[in-house]
Amino acid sequence: MVMSQFDYVFAIGTCFALLDAYNNGANDVANSWATSVSSRSISYRWAMLCALVFEFLGAVTVGARTASTIKDGIIPLTAFHGNAGVQMLAFTCALAGASSWVMFCSKNSVHVSSSYSLISAIAGVGVAVVGADQVQWGWNGGKGLGAIFAGLGMAPVISGGFGAIIFMMIKLGVHIRKSPVKWAIYTSPFFFFVAATVCTLSVVYKGSPNLGLSDKPVWYILTVTFACGGGVGALAAIFFVPFLWVRVVRKDAAVRFYMLPMGPLLLKRPVPVESEVPTVPDYAVIQKEDLLFDDDSTASPKLHDQGDAPGVLSKQPVVDEKNASIDSEGTQKSYKELQAEARKRFHARLYQRRGPLGWAMRFLRDNPMHDGEFYELKNLKTAVIRLPALLTVALLYGVNYDIHSAQTGIAGTPEGRRMERVYAQAEKYSNEVEHTYSFVQILTACTASFAHGANDIGNSVGPWAVIYATWKTGVAVDKKATVPVWQLAVLALTLCAGLATYGYNIMKVMGNKITYHSPSRGCSMELGAAITVLIFSQYHLPTSTSMCITGATVGVGLCNGKIRAVNWQRVGLLLTGWIFTIPIAGTLAGCLMGLVINAPHF
Structure with missing residues (x-):
């Protein structure tokens, strides 16, 4: 043909x-x-x-x-x-x-x-x-x-x-x-109602021309839209509010998300004994973690609590006016060197994975390209061998990326200090809310x-x-x-x-x-x-x-x-x-x- x-x-x-x-x-x-x-x-x-x-x-x-x-x-x-x-x-x-x-x-x-x-x-x-x-x-x-x-x-x-x-x-x-906390729980059905109404309105009023929904009269559109939004809000009031009350107010750490269908029956659960296990996550922008990724697919230095501002960036390492970091041994390191070191730490964690991504990262590490031009026979053979691992990394690397940590910047650098100043201007609310x-x-x-x-x-x-x-x-x-x-x-x-x-x-x-x-x-x-x-x-x-x-x-x-x-x-x-x-x-x-x-x- x-x-x-x-x-x-x-x-x-x-x-x-x-x-x-x-x-x-x-x-x-x-x-x-x-x-x-x-x-x-x-x-x-x-x-x-x-x-x-x-x-x-x-x-x-x-x-x-x-x-x-x-x-x-x-x-x-x-x-x-x-x-x-x-x-x-x-x-x-x-x-x-x-x-x-x-x-x-x-x-x-x-x-x-x-x-x-x-x-x-x-x-x-x-x-x-x-x-x-x-x-x-x-x-x-x-x-x-x-x-x-x-x-x-x-x-x-x-x-x-x-x-x-x-x-x-x-x-x-x-x-x-x-x-x-109580007002957040009480008003949550309203926001479920608003979100569901907006989504339903887009389907009904702007629906695909093949469905012909946009040709319906106004009363029909409003009825269907608010009925769907009200239905979602009612379901949230019946099932979601009791779940939140038991988990947040009573601090029942044993309640799981799959228990939502129990609805009001959750309120009959016995009041749990106080436990040190938190019932809600910590939503602070900067967490206390061992390794955080920087702005270039990497990991940044550790973060530490400082006084009454939990989770703020550590003051170490220090960066001078020329954007160089001074480590514990007094050696200056540039911003790019910090990024390179952090990238190595991030990849070291991926090497330890048991799944396909860990295998691919280890395979690429153990089978590097040889010296010389790409078109040389030994490099062409290596490129063919590395191709499955490269495809695996391309498909799975993003899935395992820590987006939250990447947004904070490297601790102590101008970017990190800038974000610290921005975060300090915002009032922090309780994790329960x-x-x-x-x-x-x-x-x-x-x-x-x-x-x-x-x-x-x-x-x-x-x-x-x-x-x-x-x-x-x-x-x-x-x-x-x-x-x-x-x-x-x-x-x-x-x-x-x-x-x-x-x-x-x-x-x-x-x-x-x-x-x-x-x-x-x-x-x-x-x-x-x-x-x-x-x-x-x-x-x-x-x-x-x-x-x-x-x-x-x-x-x-x-x-x-x-x-x-x-x-x-x-x-x-x-x-x-x-x-x-x-x-x-x-x-x-x-x-x-x-x-x-x-x-x-x-």
Whole structure:
């Protein structure tokens, strides 16, 4: 079977669509779950499982609507004048430019918006193919670049407002009251109700066009939405409140999560004898651990308690003005040397694992590459032998990464001291209260993940839908081209794979790198971001989930009442990355399209 030019372009376009979805998962999805992992409400492994479920559901049931904006809202499909080949090539180059930029940024732990990367790339391709006058620079009924880029300023502010309002409700209604633990338990069904209502509203009101749910009357939408939210809130009151009361107030360490279905029967358990075993985890941002990872996949020096500030960074080792550490023997060590030593300690722990990752790490250690060039025969043989171990490490390294510890920085370095100052500006609340909101945060994180799947799946599936429809029919598609559900499903799975295997690289620089995190703060951030994303998605505006969660994080951080409670250096770096994404991604895609379409051909 001879492949035509259409077949080649379709194959390449499909690869870049999958790569773009993978990068989206490693970048934006990782950012969405960084808040939950930073607050210690959920482990990285459970976060990946929840993300897989809810990203998939959000993409399949809701994602088709935002795909239409990426597909035909920036470059009018009529501008191609029915040239199917040029249309396929244009969207393929857009995916190539956007995915290349996001991959470069993810590799260097620079967080950018995959949404705006693709939007900018499509605009750049449009300039190269049909001219700047054909690109929809204005509002274009809410689908043009003017409307989309307006979200660059609006989304973080709106999300920050929502997050601040929700956290202030918790702060005024729970944290500063005389009995915060009891009030946290009493009000927890309300937050379950809010999170469930937001998620249900997105499914019913914005449901997949094939379901026809958005055509229902308003009374039907409101009834179903509040009924589902009220049902979840009622279940929380019946089963979750008794569980929390026994575990937190009575301090019954024997109560486990699987006992939740017992509900009120748990209240009949005999009051336990006081035990030294803690019934709730310690949610302090910095824990007392033997080995903590630094900002470069490594481990940092030990942390110690200091006076009445438990868990703050140790003053040792000391760093002088030239960013060098002085060890116990008086030898100066640079920041890079500290990172290298910490990386060795981290890998030493992995060598001791019994599972596949431990085997792979030991195999790579015991079978290093030989001296000389890579193409020498002995190195080629070694590379082939090392390949299975390399693949194993690529798949499992991120699953075993300690995200929480990586966000604190190396003790004593400028970064570590900066984060210590930021954390000192935030008021710390009791672990019993925070434990209550750790369960709520898991639900809000799932809601945020659902919202992300609904909104950001359009980044990859929009161009891919055009490429697929053009390849299948042989003619340029019009505005009525639909997005197959199987495409949404495939890219949703690819998106989750990006989170599982490479998301740690972005997650380690988010969350606690911006401000102090805790479960009560985290659920406010995630719920505020989820509401904002769903509102923008309803109006067909592919906003950036990373911008929303960042804005909500800053908004909640400012609720501490101190401007220094936010790491403005990190916020400035994020803002710089967002701004530079627009010209760089657009130029990459535009130049690539210009080179390909004007290349000599026979």
